[in-house]
Amino acid sequence: MLKLENISVKYKERIVLDNLSLIADSGEIIGLVAPNGTGKTTLFNVISNFLKPNQGTVTFNGKLQYKTERKEISIHQQLATFPDQADLFEELTGVDHMKLYANMWKGTAKDVKKIYTQLQMESYVKKKVKTYSLGMRQRLCFAMIAAADTPIMLMDEVMNGLDVANVSLISRRLMQMKQEGKLIFVASHLLSNLDLYADRVLYLKDGDIIHQQDTNNSADKYLKIDLLPEEYEKFNSTFPLPESHLYIAGHLCCIPLTNMDQYEQNEWIQRLTAYEERELTIGPLGTAEYYERFYHDDSEI
Ligand SMILES: Nc1ncnc2c1ncn2[C@@H]1O[C@H](COP(=O)(O)OP(=O)(O)OP(=O)(O)O)[C@@H](O)[C@H]1O
Secondary structure, eight states: OEEEEEEEEEETTEEEEEEEEEEEOSSEEEEEEOOTTSSHHHHHHHHTTSSOOSEEEEEETTTBOTTSHHHHHHHHTSEEEOOOGGGSOTTSBHHHHHHHHIIIIISOOTTHHHHHHHTTOTTTTTSBGGGOOHHHHHHHHHHHHHHHOOSEEEEESTTTTOOHHHHHHHHHHHHHHHHTTOEEEEEOSOHHHHHHHOSEEEEEETTEEEEEEESSSOOOOEEEEEOOHHHHHHHHHHSOOOTTOEEETTTEEEEEOTTOOHHHHHHHHHHHTTSTTSOOEEEOOOHHHHHHHHHTTOTTO
């Protein structure tokens, strides 16, 4: 559905995207993770053609590219970006905003009521935006893109400023939209939440995707425990850890279990039970753990 090939973007001498390629399909939620200023928004701007890359192509549905104005219009009918709170009109109501998006993309506003009811916005959606709190504005932004109902959606910080109940409400709706066959990109700093609804999480660094985490079928299994640096050194000198182990962000020791037999796995578990008070867990690395692994020593964080 969407293919990015060898995308490079340079602002003066600063290379922000460097030969980045990616294929994404409908019915997928793709998380995009990186510290501030890495290039998430730049990547969204390239996908939506708000920014022309210095190199590379963006192709939709196997053939459609931003080559002519007509083709751009045709792509933009299929693609909506998450509105910015600053672009809301204070004197219009939430319903007005939703209708605007619905009419612009979908050509009808018949589902607007269903959407705001599902997002539990009935108590305020007919009031002017100037009376809304930050969380209400954010929910409206989500309701607007839901009303646009495009096959591709680019969402930057969709959960910003939402409380736990609303994060969960919007997560559920995102999963429903995915089941309807949409391709949804979510750039987010809310990492644990991404684990729940994203199918893939892409980690962006030095202009490229340095890792793709498959949250549905992770074959990796680690034995994980928190160890202070001096504890880790001591443990490693007593029981030399496998070369492929990870010691993440100066606290998390992860021993890969995938290629070990049961006997060997039990041995490592036994050795670590010496740290009585510590929680010992077994499983794949989560989004927050990958984040620490890739960006902990980054001066940009
Ligand atoms: N118009 C521009 N001119 C010059 N540099 C820019 C421009 N837009 C972005 N940049 C730079 O490109 C880099 C990537 O910015 P971008 O906004 O894509 O990052 P981001 O990952 O979305 O960050 P955040 O998490 O803060 O939203 C930053 O160093 C930024 O300063």
